[in-house]
Amino acid sequence: MIKSLRDIPRIGEKTFRRFIEHFGGEKQALESILNGDIAAISEMEGMTEKSAISLVLEARAQNEGVGIRDFLKTDVAYEMYERINALISGFAHTDYAKSKINLYFPYPARKKDMIIKLQKEIGGIIRMAGKLDDNELSGFLSGVRPIKTNVTIPVIRDRAIIATTQEEFEAARNFPVSVQLVSEPGEAIDVARGYSHVFIGTSLAGIDFPEDIDVDFIDIKRTETWQVAPEKELAFFAKNLGSITSAISVFRIIRKHEPDFCAKIKDDEIERLALGTSKISGDSDLKGGLDNEIDRLISVYGRLNDTIAAAEKKANAEFGSLIEKSSVTVKGFDLLTAIDGSANSLFEKEIREKYNTVTASALCTISNELGMSPKEVQYLDNFFSDEVSHPIRVNPRGAEGLKNHLLRSIASRKLVLLRENARELSKLKETASVIVREVLDFDVGYTIGCFARKFSLGMPAIHDKSGIGLAGGTNIFLESPVPIDYSVGASRFNAGIGKLKDACVILLSGVNSGGKTSTLDLLAQIIILAHMGFPVPAKQCELGLVEEFFYFGKSRGTMDAGAFESTIRDFSAIAGKKNKLVLADELESITEPGASAKIISGILEELDDNNGMGVFVSHLAESILKDTTCDIRVDGIEAKGLDEHLNLIVDRNPRYNYLARSTPELIVERLARKNKDSEFYNRLLKKFK
């Protein structure tokens, strides 16, 4: 049992330190490895997804006392397992499921309990997957990613907690807002002027603060994040928004068909979470359209500059045209006043009236255009200076005053709403994490379910005898496979076989391209999937579990002495008492036919003596049988001739107790019929007649 990271052989000192740094502690790192958290492990520096998977598998193997290679004893067997896994992963909707699929592997017979447990779990998921509509589900499912918990937000600088004691100060520093320590109430007012929103201890309740500062009196030592910095609480939801909302949709769809799915999460929690997350945008802000007043304020702020510019332009045009038409008549004693040097006041009076008219109209336009509230209209008083000036311009400081007021109003109103939402959502953080985790884990099972649905797989029945039998078996790597019925050893499918019906060691003979290799591959797929606790590609299947699985592929051509020696050494692994299945494809090409037949018969005898199961594809069945006294059954896949398109007519189902000929003459016949003018093919064909 692994108790420390150091118990995993692959983890040296350097990797150990990296793990601690990445996961924040040995316990967390170990948990992550044993839980198979591939995504988090592969985020580590120097770690790829592949190495993370093999590390997890190694750790698990150590923990469970069994690893992949305990069952998959040859490279060809392992490659078949990898091909199957790659095929299944292709059905995953999330990267999480894609990598998690790699953690399933075939267990040897001694882990029967585990296999049966997996069969039950996966069987349940497949039944559920069968009820779900993938078109409805897949879009949402692929939007779910593991929850990111490491969420930070920048300090909110225009909001402060004003502490009056050291303890309050220390408590306040836990929140991402400015923190100030004051020694007396008057100082608090001065400090508060630098912020648009302050939180002050209840001990200072009753002091008057300037009107333009929002003040909240709180118990600083007991306050919660949602109260002073709701943005921090909401940032978790904002950062994981896509995943959470997609997971909620998946949850709802599953629950429609399977009301008990993940019963620990109550419907009302999901609905509250859905409501809360529907209010936030990706940057922890409030979504538009939720509050009319905020939307109005934002719109006023956004249109202010343009509205002012248009009003200025209009005012200047009106003012210009009024001035153009103006004249001042100086009559009678006014002439004397004018000589006095007071002509200016006469002109000013005339111009001021027009200036006042034009600016008043401009303010009216601005206020109407923007739909301003009475409080906002008050800020317009500072827009135009009392002194007549030309061209007419809005006083920038006046406009700034209104803008600041608008921004403060937006912030203060938003804070109320953000707080309400953060308060509600802060209680649902765990719910959100669980929902996402459950949906990701669901995708792992659903991936297997989709794979099973696509290939019409069925759960095999496991019996205690030595044998494997199937009806309607379809090789998952063939495009349009013809279903195969076959039985090796004891099974309920061997009733009609006649002699040697329980034989566990078989020679499979037959025509070239008849489907011998495909049959071995099918058996390999079935044996691997069944030992993983997965459904298998057969309408019906019954099998006894084995401890080891050997698959030897076809060798390419005669071997040199070294390669031959190492192949024989590979085969020596099948000696021994452990129950096993051995598949071997045309072993004869390792050396010349006579010697090959002797070697194969020796291997088959070894297998038979040790109660092993084996299917050996060979064109040397007759010679092999001559060299052995064991009860070896010979089955055959036979070609019956050529069809009108000169394709082989083959019955893909092996015939029991039947030595099928290789029928190379059919291939020669095909060549001769396709190339009617060729003397050469005709001459060869005659040799067979």
Ligand SMILES: Nc1ncnc2c1ncn2[C@@H]1O[C@H](COP(=O)(O)OP(=O)(O)OP(=O)(O)O)[C@@H](O)[C@H]1O
């Ligand atoms: N059950 C089947 N259903 C449909 N097609 C099949 C089936 N079995 C085999 N085939 C087709 O026949 C082709 C040849 O099959 P396979 O390689 O298994 O034959 P073989 O008997 O091992 O041939 P050889 O003796 O030349 O190695 C396959 O690629 C596939 O296209």
